[in-house]
Amino acid sequence: MDKFLLLLLLLAVFPFVFFQGVGPTTLCMVCENFKRGHCLRGKSNCTMEQGPGCRTRDFFIFTDRDGWRYNHTQLDCSNNCQSMNYHLGTLRISIFCCKGQDFCNKYQGKGLEWKPY
Template identity: 60%
Template sequence: MDKFLLLLLLLGPLPLVFLQAQALVCTVCRSFKEGHCLRGKDNCTANSVSSCRTRDFFFFSDRDGWLYDHTELDCAMFCLSSNLFYEQNKISSYCCKNQDFCNRYQGKLMIKNIY
């Protein structure tokens, strides 16, 4: 019986090691533009219900259509890839979980007429 308890004590933390290995590290940047993080550069850790997220922000111009403004990189709970429209603004979201920093440098230099 003592050997069984010792085995349980030794193997007890093992599941925690596997749970920690599932953590995903993501890039954080509050304003990414022209290949550089201009504000808020950091990292975050996504868990089993969150993902790394890239959000591209656009504004609408009557002359040129949808113009890229900037990108935000972060961790998001229950992330869904989507296109959201609000008046003259559009936010395109992309979510990933395939590897650490999978949302790194997803910003665009200049995008026109995105539908």
């Protein structure tokens, strides 16, 4: 009887010990050039098992006539993703990171207009 209880205890604890630290995977969209609701180049998927997750990068270009104008979006997986906005001269990039829900980086039509924060 004691061996049976010990076996039950081991079977109950084994999954928690064996799978400790393994989180759920997140499936992300990949697209090198996304514009007007369509992936124009590099359409695929990637899977994040650990790390920050899916990344969306909106690219804007500054012109004297129009100011900051949306140019295109890139979608991918990233181990070092941090949500932020930064600019390099006339190029501005807005980065959004997400995980925990498949295709959370699916482009939702944001980024058509950029307003300074």
